Amino acid sequence: MIITISGPHGTGKSTIGKLIAEKFGIQYYSTGQAFRDLAQEMNMTLEEFTKYAEKHPKIDEKLDDKINEIAQRGNIIIDSQLSGHILKTIADLKILLICPLEIRVKRMAERDNTNYEKKLKETKLREKSELERFHSLYDIDLSDQEALKKIYDLIINTENLTIEDIVEKILTKLKKL
Numbered sequence: 001m002i003i004t005i006s007g008p009h010g011t012g013k014s015t016i017g018k019l020i021a022e023k024f025g026i027q028y029y030s031t032g033q034a035f036r037d038l039a040q041e042m043n044m045t046l047e048e049f050t051k052y053a054e055k056h057p058k059i060d061e062k063l064d065d066k067i068n069e070i071a072q073r074g075n076i077i078i079d080s081q082l083s084g085h086i087l088k089t090i091a092d093l094k095i096l097l098i099c100p101l102e103i104r105v106k107r108m109a110e111r112d113n114t115n116y117e118k119k120l121k122e123t124k125l126r127e128k129s130e131l132e133r134f135h136s137l138y139d140i141d142l143s144d145q146e147a148l149k150k151i152y153d154l155i156i157n158t159e160n161l162t163i164e165d166i167v168e169k170i171l172t173k174l175k176k177l
Helices: 013-024 031-041 046-055 058-071 101-111 116-138 145-151 163-175
Strands: 002-006 027-030 076-079 093-098 154-157
Touching: 002 013, 013 027, 013 031, 013 076, 013 163, 027 031, 027 058, 031 046, 031 058, 031 076, 046 058, 046 116, 058 076, 058 116, 093 145, 093 163, 101 116, 154 163
Parallel strands: 002 076, 002 093, 027 076, 093 154
Antiparallel strands: none
16 A cells, blocks of 8 residues: 655644554655755755755655655555655555645644744745745646646645544545545
8 A cells, every 4th residue: 555645844744644654554754854854964954955955956856766666665655745746656545635824834833842933934935945846847836726636536624623533534535445
């Protein structure tokens, strides 16, 4: 089984992905965490590394190649903004989590124990950069709502749902596969 969980930062991809992976006893992989790890390895802030990635497309290509590589093994949940796009022909279930920016930033600021305004600035910078990079590298427009509806099997707005509600929606969809 290959499950992708995509969506903007702060929608709950990692939390939900880890819970579903644990429930099914399968592997979990996060491209977002891999990106943060690379930033740390290079002694850069997330903002600095985001700007660096804009000038070095090999970073995105390397991360996305990794998704393809680990998906070939099967029995995995892949949490990545592009996993639904990259694995659209081999994933058993492609999930997109959405949520308004203000809610997402509030969640991330609490998670990272940081200031809301600082996290808002960082998130806007990252998402603008990603939108441009992904369009340039892959001709993927993450803002095209109609295209997203065609790619994903399940789209969940996490704004007013508990973690348990989201997991239940995913389990219900998995039972129908």
